[in-house]
Amino acid sequence: DAGVIQSPRHEVTEMGQEVTLRCKPISGHNSLFWYRQTMMRGLELLIYFNNNVPIDDSGMPEDRFSAKMPNASFSTLKIQPSEPRDSAVYFCASRGSFHKDRMNQPQHFGDGTRLSIL
Amino acid sequence: AQSVTQLDSQVPVFEEAPVELRCNYSSSVSVYLFWYVQYPNQGLQLLLKYLSGSTLVKGINGFEAEFNKSQTSFHLRKPSVHISDTAEYFCAVRNFGNEKLTFGTGTRLTIIP
Numbered sequence: 299d300a301g302v303i304q305s306p307r308h309e310v311t312e313m314g315q316e317v318t319l320r321c322k323p324i325s326g327h328n329s330l331f332w333y334r335q336t337m338m339r340g341l342e343l344l345i346y347f348n349n350n351v352p353i354d355d356s357g358m359p360e361d362r363f364s365a366k367m368p369n370a371s372f373s374t375l376k377i378q379p380s381e382p383r384d385s386a387v388y389f390c391a392s393r394g395s396f397h398k399d400r401m402n403q404p405q406h407f408g409d410g411t412r413l414s415i416l
Numbered sequence: 417a418q419s420v421t422q423l424d425s426q427v428p429v430f431e432e433a434p435v436e437l438r439c440n441y442s443s444s445v446s447v448y449l450f451w452y453v454q455y456p457n458q459g460l461q462l463l464l465k466y467l468s469g470s471t472l473v474k475g476i477n478g479f480e481a482e483f484n485k486s487q488t489s490f491h492l493r494k495p496s497v498h499i500s501d502t503a504e505y506f507c508a509v510r511n512f513g514n515e516k517l518t519f520g521t522g523t524r525l526t527i528i529p
Contacts, residue, residue: 302459329515331517340519340520340521340522341460341506341519341522343516343517343518346515346516348515353515354515354516389459389460391459391460404450404462404465405462405517406462407452407459407460407461408459409457409458409459410457410458410459412457
């Protein structure tokens, strides 16, 4: 079975440029999460969606960050303009709700996008 | 709000020795508890989870964890480690009825040949 697919795996760009990270959740999963991982702050939840609707974006650090989920099989996290302090590994995770005990289903993670802003 | 504390940032262990990775949590309501493993340049993979019932939970790769409500702990154990267990391990908690998963800061397990 295909897991959560993220692209690109690595991104290196200059500060000020727009960066778009992509995520394809596991088919049938309808909860999607974006995380950021850094040495200083560990794993932070940025935003999550249920049924393509953003539920909680309180973890989004600044207005430069935005996320969309136009359909059940695709989500993007955009940074515009990017800054060196945005350098991190960004993970996408999804969880299914087809089971009656939806809330105890685990999240499945992609392999992440390693972002370096020069 | 829930929180997770992993006191040990790094744990070196000799191959075939036992290991325990500690995790303590804080929450005002009932919780679900998880352990994830992260291998280099990969995402997080679920090792095991505690939802309810038996306090001893068995996971993949020979790992197990015990939920102790009175001590608010969920320590991870393995009786005999292998070189392939070298990775970072994350404890996580989620409150009942809440989608948010809160992670600890991780413990880097290094296996010494």
